[in-house]
Amino acid sequence: MAWHPARSSSYRGGTNPRTRARCTQKTAASGFAEAIAASLDSGYSIRHINLADNRIGLKGCRLLANSLGGGNLVSLDLSGNHLGPQSSKPLTHVLRNNLNLSWLNVGANDLGNACVRGIVQTAVDCALPLVHLNLSKNNVSSVGAVAVGKLLPKLQKL
Numbered sequence: 001m002a003w004h005p006a007r008s009s010s011y012r013g014g015t016n017p018r019t020r021a022r023c024t025q026k027t028a029a030s031g032f033a034e035a036i037a038a039s040l041d042s043g044y045s046i047r048h049i050n051l052a053d054n055r056i057g058l059k060g061c062r063l064l065a066n067s068l069g070g071g072n073l074v075s076l077d078l079s080g081n082h083l084g085p086q087s088s089k090p091l092t093h094v095l096r097n098n099l100n101l102s103w104l105n106v107g108a109n110d111l112g113n114a115c116v117r118g119i120v121q122t123a124v125d126c127a128l129p130l131v132h133l134n135l136s137k138n139n140v141s142s143v144g145a146v147a148v149g150k151l152l153p154k155l156q157k158l
Contacts, residue, residue, distance in 0.1 A: 033060030040067035065090035075103035113144030
């Protein structure tokens, strides 16, 4: 099933409308994230979620993280959602519970050093098969970049 704020059943792309969730409108807030989380809780088998640039914030991130424990997720795009550094725990929860995740975009969320490092460390610890990882525009200093740089070779060997 695909998601769109104005039309909850619109489908765009992918091979199966029941395996892709997408929201393209920039004004969907945590209420929209709540609706998706409720649908995920009701048994949908979503494999691809794109909520880029929707301002779901930390609250929406937590709601989604609690609903994404089924392990079916292959790609997740939460870029540009104002998640902030406090989102480390819900993001790493998603990674630990979706071991088939191969595509992750959390760019432009002002995550900071510790959160970005935690995401990469969790990906390494869980041996995620990541082939795409976007951590751009997250206010990471040189200290954070060095820490992530030390982890990335371990991720590539998985």
